[in-house]
Amino acid sequence: MRTDIAIIGSGPAGLFAAYELVKNTNYKITIIECGKEPLKRKCLTEETAVCQKCSPCNVLCGVGGAGILSAGRLNLRPDIGGNLEEFVSKKEANELVTYIDSIFLGFGAPKHVYGENEENIELKRKAASAGVKFIPIKQRFIGTNKSPKLVDNFMKHLQRKGVNFLLGRKAETIKKEGNLFKVKVSKETITSKYLIVCPGRYGANWLAKQAKKLGLPVKYAPIDVGVRVEVPSIILEEIIKVNIDPKFHIYTKTYDDFTRTFCVNHKGFVVKEVYEDLVLVNGHAYTDKTSNTTNFAFLVRITLTEPTENTTDYGRKIAKVANILGGGKPILQKMGDLERGRRSTWKRIKEATTKPTLLDVTPGDLAMILPHRILTDIMEGLEKLSKVIPGVTEDSTLLYAPEIKFSANRIITDKNLETPIENLFVAGDGAGVSRGIVIAAATGIIAARGIIKKAEQQRNNPLNSSP
Numbered sequence: 127m128r129t130d131i132a133i134i135g136s137g138p139a140g141l142f143a144a145y146e147l148v149k150n151t152n153y154k155i156t157i158i159e160c161g162k163e164p165l166k167r168k169c170l171t172e173e174t175a176v177c178q179k180c181s182p183c184n185v186l187c188g189v190g191g192a193g194i195l196s197a198g199r200l201n202l203r204p205d206i207g208g209n210l211e212e213f214v215s216k217k218e219a220n221e222l223v224t225y226i227d228s229i230f231l232g233f234g235a236p237k238h239v240y241g242e243n244e245e246n247i248e249l250k251r252k253a254a255s256a257g258v259k260f261i262p263i264k265q266r267f268i269g270t271n272k273s274p275k276l277v278d279n280f281m282k283h284l285q286r287k288g289v290n291f292l293l294g295r296k297a298e299t300i301k302k303e304g305n306l307f308k309v310k311v312s313k314e315t316i317t318s319k320y321l322i323v324c325p326g327r328y329g330a331n332w333l334a335k336q337a338k339k340l341g342l343p344v345k346y347a348p349i350d351v352g353v354r355v356e357v358p359s360i361i362l363e364e365i366i367k368v369n370i371d372p373k374f375h376i377y378t379k380t381y382d383d384f385t386r387t388f389c390v391n392h393k394g395f396v397v398k399e400v401y402e403d404l405v406l407v408n409g410h411a412y413t414d415k416t417s418n419t420t421n422f423a424f425l426v427r428i429t430l431t432e433p434t435e436n437t438t439d440y441g442r443k444i445a446k447v448a449n450i451l452g453g454g455k456p457i458l459q460k461m462g463d464l465e466r467g468r469r470s471t472w473k474r475i476k477e478a479t480t481k482p483t484l485l486d487v488t489p490g491d492l493a494m495i496l497p498h499r500i501l502t503d504i505m506e507g508l509e510k511l512s513k514v515i516p517g518v519t520e521d522s523t524l525l526y527a528p529e530i531k532f533s534a535n536r537i538i539t540d541k542n543l544e545t546p547i548e549n550l551f552v553a554g555d556g557a558g559v560s561r562g563i564v565i566a567a568a569t570g571i572i573a574a575r576g577i578i579k580k581a582e583q584q585r586n587n588p589l590n591s592s593p
């Protein structure tokens with residue numbers, strides 16, 4: 127099949143790239159997506175963030191991508207979930223975020239924005255006096271239950287504009303022959319002049335293999351390793367009024383390492399994130415179903431230098447050890463047990479005032495699975511955080527592990543996200559240029575605009591043929 131522009135992946139990066147292209151050009155656009163359409167994406171188990179029973183995983187794969195069918199929190203800042211100033215000026219970065227937000231609103235995102243109130247200042251002051259940096263962010267919260275309809279509206283808009291969706295079809299290989307890209311999809315080959323590859327976290331390993339075959343330069347990115355903390359929701363009540371997903375950055379005392387809170391789910395649920403060979407933890411929040419607890423990730427940033435920069439391998443080894451000791455399940459430990467240097471047991475967990483929302487776990491000992499430096503960072507970081515959120519280091523606080531945020535290898539590109547292979551663009555988490563919905567969407571738009579500029583230059587050059 128011949129198309130002008132092929133896009134691999136229909137997460138935020140792919141959808142927003144297509145949106146920008148249909149708005150400004152008449153090119154024939156084909157999206158290749160291995161998952162399902164939004165309203166058919168259902169996970170077999172509600173306790174699992176990523177599921178191997180449905181293949182490919184309905185939480186990670188399908189139109190809308192990973193995040194839009196999860197909590198769907200839009201961080202309306204150009205430096206959270208990536209950094210747009212790597213590609214555009216500060217002014218353009220802010221304009222892009224506003225533009226993306228307006229598109230989400232147009233397709234049905236709720237009007238309410240969190241984080242626009244004056245209590246921000248009070249929280250900033252309290253955090254600063256504890257040596258903690260509070261990052262004020264405007265946020266819009268779509269919610270797991272509302273996202274499918276929003277994404278369905280988005281997809282229908284693109285279809286009305288002529289975008290062809292090839293669903294349930296996995297891109298297998300990418301080749302360049304002459305001026306054209308050949309993407310093998312099952313028994314068919316999709317031929318295009320321009321290609322945007324944005325396969326997200328699910329397709330990151332596949333993209334790394336294609337990059338190697340195509341000779342694209344890549345580099346390892348930092349990863350985040352830590353725990354999912356669960357506490358009674360009441361202790362975060364006041365802070366959630368200021369920001370629904372409050373972000374705190376903390377440098378630790380002993381190692382001066384960077385730690386942070388991430389993905390706060392107020393009255394939410396801790397879930398498993400299951401891969402073929404690893405089990406991690408994550409969290410969800412719904413707008414129509416609540417628990418009595420709040421959970422958030424507390425993560426330590428890991429960068430490696432010589433003799434290995436391979437952060438992915440390091441993170442996987444930590445997860446493997448945790449999974450061996452957990453018998454294939456995440457480990458759960460009560461803060462009080464961790465502090466007393468003893469393993470948690472179900473009896474001790476049942477005595478805690480905080481009741482776990484994820485029960486398919488093994489009570490255990492974090493000191494047996496996390497390297498000393500990481501565990502020290504977590505304990506010292508949480509200690510500082512408890513001065514801003516009193517109660518987070520109480521005996522009954524629950525700690526689930528491992529929570530690991532792997533980063534895809536970063537594909538080296540220019541500022542338009544064009545790789546050294548002419549007309550081959552990348553975007554989103556799979557290419558290592560984003561880590562969140564809004565920035566992934568923005569990189570999709572940047573790649574689309576890059577193609578528009580490139581096509582313009584090529585049209586003005588009589589030696590090139592337009593698509």
Ligand SMILES: Cc1cc2nc3c(=O)[nH]c(=O)nc-3n(C[C@H](O)[C@H](O)[C@H](O)COP(=O)(O)OP(=O)(O)OC[C@H]3O[C@@H](n4cnc5c(N)ncnc54)[C@H](O)[C@@H]3O)c2cc1C
Nearest residue numbers: 135137139160187191192193199297326329554555562563
């Ligand atoms: C459980 C969970 C909760 C999250 N919550 C939030 C949140 O609240 N806020 C936030 O900002 N971020 C959140 N994130 C992160 C966010 O989901 C991602 O940053 C964002 O979706 C990345 O967008 P993307 O387009 O790069 O990739 P994805 O959204 O991952 O989309 C990639 C798409 O490509 C498809 N694909 C992959 N390989 C192939 C292939 N070979 N052929 C065809 N199709 C392929 C996949 O099926 C997928 O649909 C969450 C992530 C997870 C896992």
